[in-house]
Amino acid sequence: NAGVTQTPKFQVLKTGQSMTLQCAQDMNHEYMSWYRQDPGMGLRLIHYSVGAGITDQGEVPNGYNVSRSTTEDFPLRLLSAAPSQTSVYFCASRKPGQVSREQYFGPGTRLTVT
Amino acid sequence: AQSVTQLDSQVPVFEEAPVELRCNYSSSVSVYLFWYVQYPNQGLQLLLKYLSGSTLVKGINGFEAEFNKSQTSFHLRKPSVHISDTAEYFCAVSEGAGSYQLTFGKGTKLSVIP
Numbered sequence: 001n002a003g004v005t006q007t008p009k010f011q012v013l014k015t016g017q018s019m020t021l022q023c024a025q026d027m028n029h030e031y032m033s034w035y036r037q038d039p040g041m042g043l044r045l046i047h048y049s050v051g052a053g054i055t056d057q058g059e060v061p062n063g064y065n066v067s068r069s070t071t072e073d074f075p076l077r078l079l080s081a082a083p084s085q086t087s088v089y090f091c092a093s094r095k096p097g098q099v100s101r102e103q104y105f106g107p108g109t110r111l112t113v114t
Numbered sequence: 115a116q117s118v119t120q121l122d123s124q125v126p127v128f129e130e131a132p133v134e135l136r137c138n139y140s141s142s143v144s145v146y147l148f149w150y151v152q153y154p155n156q157g158l159q160l161l162l163k164y165l166s167g168s169t170l171v172k173g174i175n176g177f178e179a180e181f182n183k184s185q186t187s188f189h190l191r192k193p194s195v196h197i198s199d200t201a202e203y204f205c206a207v208s209e210g211a212g213s214y215q216l217t218f219g220k221g222t223k224l225s226v227i228p
Contacts, residue, residue, distance in 0.1 A: 031214045040123065042204060042218040043158075050214065058215070090157060094214060101146050101165060101208060103216060105158040 001026050004106035006091050012112045013081040021076040021109050023091030029104070031094040032074040036060065036087040037108075043090065049074055050096070081113045116141040116209040120219035127195055128227050135190040135222045137205030146208040147188040148216070149179055153201045161203070164188060175199070200226045 007022045025032065033048035045058030049068040063085060065077040074093075078085060091106040121136040139145060149161040162173025169181040179190045188205060205219040 033215070035218075040220055042118075042120075042220040043206075043216075044218070045215060048215065092216075096214065102148075102160050102163065105150075107157045 003027065004091055004093055004104050006089075006106035006109050008109060009107070010110050012114065013078070014114055015081060015083060017081050019078055019081065021078075021089055021091075021111070023074045023076065023106060024072050025074075025091075025093040025104070026072065027093060027095070027104065028071060029093035029095045030071065031096055031103075032068070033058070033092050033103075034064070034066065034074070034076045035090045035092065036085075037090060038087050046076065046089075078111075081111075083113045085111065086113045087111060116145065116207050116217045118205050118207050118217055118219035120203075120205055120222050122222050123220065124223045124225065126225045126227055129197055130194050132193050133191065133195050133199075133224065135203050135205075135224065137188045137190065137219060139186050139188065139205075139207045141186075141207060141209050143209055147179075147181060148206040148208070149173065149177070149188075149190050150204045150206060150218075151175075151201050152204065152221075158204065161190070195224070195226050197226050197228060199224060 004025045030051045034046040035043040037043050044060045047066040049055045089109045092103040094103045117140045119138045127133045147164040150158040162171050164171045164181045172178045202221045202223050206216045
């Protein structure tokens with residue numbers, strides 16, 4: 001299993017541009033989520049999904065859009081990038097009902113908005 | 115709502131000395147507690163977790179943590195640190211049996227001094 005994969009690893013955008021951060025998992029996990037990590041702030045939940053066709057907002061959803069058309073993929077869209085969205089983005093997945101309750105994290109995407 | 119407080123943002127410690135990284139949480143219901151480690155420029159890796167049962171939990175790389183319900187704490191300890199333990203450590207809580215969401219603390223940077 002590849003686990004949770006994220007592309008790209010690095011991205012530089014100009015203010016106002018849009019882009020999609022890709023996240024995929026091959027573990028058949030229904031639950032997937034996106035976090036952003038900023039210095040001194042820990043990880044904050046942006047959006048999450050409990051299955052295909054079901055998404056919901058987390059703590060910091062503004063400026064981001066998600067959809068979940070398959071179990072495997074959970075892309076994060078930046079509609080109009082702003083410098084405040086400069087961050088490291090992590091995708092995570094988990095299987096509901098899994099005894100260990102462990103979430104598996106991808107390697108991250110480092111985004112800079114100029 | 116749940117919250118996590120990591121009391122120290124940075125902890126310097128000499129090699130082979132013991133270390134304790136402190137974590138307190140607030141929640142009105144039963145919780146599941148986690149410690150994750152992030153090495154420089156990498157994703158998050160699960161160190162250990164408390165789900166139920168014994169309050170002393172052992173994890174990877176010689177780390178352990180103790181769940182203290184009365185003090186709402188889940189402090190991480192290691193009796194003798196190594197240079198390779200230099201990393202950022204995150205405490206996280208998941209609230210209730212049906213919750214998939216993780217709430218993270220702001221992180222503690224552990225620096226091991228040779």
